[in-house]
Amino acid sequence: MNILITGANGFLGKKLSVKLLEQGHNLYLLVRNRKRLDSFMAKEGDAYSSQIHILEGDVTEEHLGLNRQLVNSLKGKIDAVYHSAALLSFDEKDRDRTYKVNVGGTENVLNLALEISCQKVLYISTAYTVGKETVGAETLYSSDRCFVNPYEASKCEAEHLVYKFRNNLDIVILRPGIIIGDSRTGVADTNFGLYGFLKGIKILKKRAMRRQDAQSCTIFLDPEVAQNFVPVNYVIDVLDAALVHGKNGSIFNITNPNPPLQSEVYAIVKEVLDFPQLKMYPPSLNAEMTNEEKAFHDSMSIFHSYFQRTIDFPSDNTAKMLAAAGVPMLQMDREALKRIIAGYLLDKASITS
Ligand SMILES: NC(=O)c1ccc[n+]([C@@H]2O[C@H](COP(=O)([O-])OP(=O)(O)OC[C@H]3O[C@@H](n4cnc5c(N)ncnc54)[C@H](OP(=O)(O)O)[C@@H]3O)[C@@H](O)[C@H]2O)c1
Incomplete structure (x- = not known):
């Protein structure tokens, strides 16, 4: 498949890219800073250079900042988009920027997907769109609930935007818990959570x-x-399974049952x-x-x-999808x-x- 990934320079985006490259997909990686991606690719992606197309852009801009010629060249070419780019700030001072990237950016991604006739958008949200509640079902939450910070609120609003597009695109919403390092190696490349x-x-x-x-x-x-800690390799397994097995309009908690x-x-x-x-x-x-x-x-x-609180995240949708894909549920x-x-x-x- 030809797959576009936003946030490809991020903690999750890089791991996801490697997994999809190993499976032989062609990737269109949207990054703001090409040099950062180059140094990562020099280490891990060199063997896959023929499968990689780098797109320099910014999700806050219309068409993600890609020029008309580039947008035209993507028409009919992209099978799926993983939208992972986001601003992960809990700071009230960053509220406007957080909304601009997380909500405005998601709208731009959805509009581009429509314009280039891409069939499927997989939106990487967060389990914490649950806000201040203590049970997080795999359903769309009301956006007028109480949130802990602007990050949670912006990601919930973005989920609503994504959901609205379900009549025009196949959309899937994926909600990871707190992502931690790889359970096999211990390695992580993040300062978050x-x-x-x-x-x-x-x-x-x-x-x-x-x-x-x-x-x-x-x-x-x-x-x-x-x-609710989830190892990054498990998160990647679920994102990967959703590419084929995630049905339009479905929501998946990528959380830890224990x-x-x-x-x-x-x-x-x-x-x-x-x-x-x-x-x-x-x-x-x-x-x-x-x-x-x-x-x-x-x-x-x-x-x-x-x-202060334990949140219960039922994950029946995820369990069913993983069973269909032949991937085990998390046991950390x-x-x-x-x-x-x-x-x-x-x-x-x-x-x-
Ligand atoms: N980490 C977690 O524990 C966690 C938990 C649940 C959900 N999530 C979700 O998972 C996704 C990935 O998170 P992550 O941990 O990989 O975060 P990350 O390492 O901070 O990656 C986020 C990526 O988004 C990119 N980005 C930010 N603003 C952008 C813009 N205006 N235009 C284009 N790209 C932009 C960043 O680009 P630069 O490299 O140029 O800065 C970065 O590569 C996010 O949607 C997040 O909400 C993360």
């Missing part, structure tokens, strides 16, 4: 160890809350970092914090809402999670100031 937390813990340890009297160092998190508890993540972090002074208590304890602990908790404030054991956490914490390149 879990990695923001791990970076914070590394800084906490470094600062605490500077104190001679560092007896203990506490993080205040509810041990019973689960975090998500790890915060107490389990904490225990692994403590072990991997060799940080016996690290303690975890529920926030209800209301204990006084040291300066280091306070700095850590302040830096984690954007995740506050996610640390402690060893795989440890490999992923260690992959970041023990990587020298991730050492922070």
Whole structure:
């Protein structure tokens, strides 16, 4: 197939590209910065150069910034689009830009797909369009619910846009949980989600160890809350299965049926970092914090809402689709999670100031 991928330079986009290239597809990769893609391709994609067409563009522009000649040349040529480009900022200050990229950009992608007579658009959303609710079914959510941040709200609005096109295009909405590294290798190439937390813990340890009297160092998190971590290789398997098996109008949770508890993540972090002074208590304890602990908790404030509740994500649609594709559902054991956490914490390149 000929497949266009937006966000091809991103964490997910690069992994997806490699998987599709290995299967022999021809890829049209939309990137803002060609040089960044070149350095990635030099490492992983060189063998596939004849299957790769690079399109320099920006989803916030009409026709994604591609010129008329290029748009014409794509007519009737593209079988499917994976729309992965997005701005992953939880910051209220970025609200306008987040909407421009995530909602406006999605509209531009859908319009281009129609114009070039592409049959199928696979939209990569997020499980967190569920907002402040605690159950996330595989259905379209109301867009007037309460959201934690503009990112969630923008992705939900984009889902509604995508869904509206179901009479003109085959559309599929894919909702990953918190994407973490590869369960086989531990490798990840992102600073988002879990990695923001791990970076914070590394800084906490470094600062605490500077104190001679560092007896203990506490993080205040509810041990019973689960975090919906999904390894990137599983996410890619589901995205790939949806290319053939995802029916028009369907929505798939790419989530973890047995998500790890915060107490389990904490225990692994403590072990991997060799940080016996690290303690975890529920926030209800209301204990006084040291300066280091306070700095850590302040830096984690954007995740506050996610640390407080377990969200149930039924995934019957995904289970059925994967069964049809002959792909197993996710089973992430402690060893795989440890490999992923260690992959970041023990990587020298991730050492922070
Ligand atoms: N990571 C997660 O935990 C997670 C969880 C659930 C859902 N998702 C969704 O998965 C998708 C991919 O996320 P990711 O983790 O791969 O994020 P990422 O590494 O930040 O990749 C996002 C990509 O979007 C591109 N992009 C941003 N603005 C653009 C614009 N105006 N025009 C064209 N491209 C633009 C970026 O290009 P540059 O390289 O030029 O910056 C980047 O390559 C997103 O839709 C995200 O919402 C991610």
